[in-house]
Amino acid sequence: MNIFVDTREKQRAIKKIVAEFEKQGVGYASTKLFVGDYQRADNSLLVIDRKQNLLEVCTNVGQDRERFVRELKRAREMGVKIIFLVEHGKDVNSLEEVKKWQNPRLKDSPLALSGERLYKILSVLEKNYGCEFQFCTKNETGTRIIQLLGGE
16 A cells, blocks of 8 residues: 655654554655545545644634635545544544543633534534544554555
């Protein structure tokens, strides 16, 4: 299997991911992707968009919502499914568990998204745009990308 990695992915941030690709014999090349961060070279209709944690997702669906929804609409129009792989860690393993997440920003800002509110937003996005939100630890990201794109 060969994977395209979006050129906007920071090399420092993806060292472990490409090390896992190399370990598993997966080829990869950097290229500008229309949507997402990772795409199987022979299947442009499924992409992985990596998110560092739930705080990044809050920013995406909060203050960057218009840009985020434009990307989802563009993907849907092209027939592309986006899987958002959120590297949040061991305490959130499924969308359902987002409900219990305690946003640390709530201490400073009552307008920050609660876990319950974020769960509702992500559920609506999944329903309306056919995307998925999946979760992993940073150490699992490379393996999960390979699995989700249809590798071993």
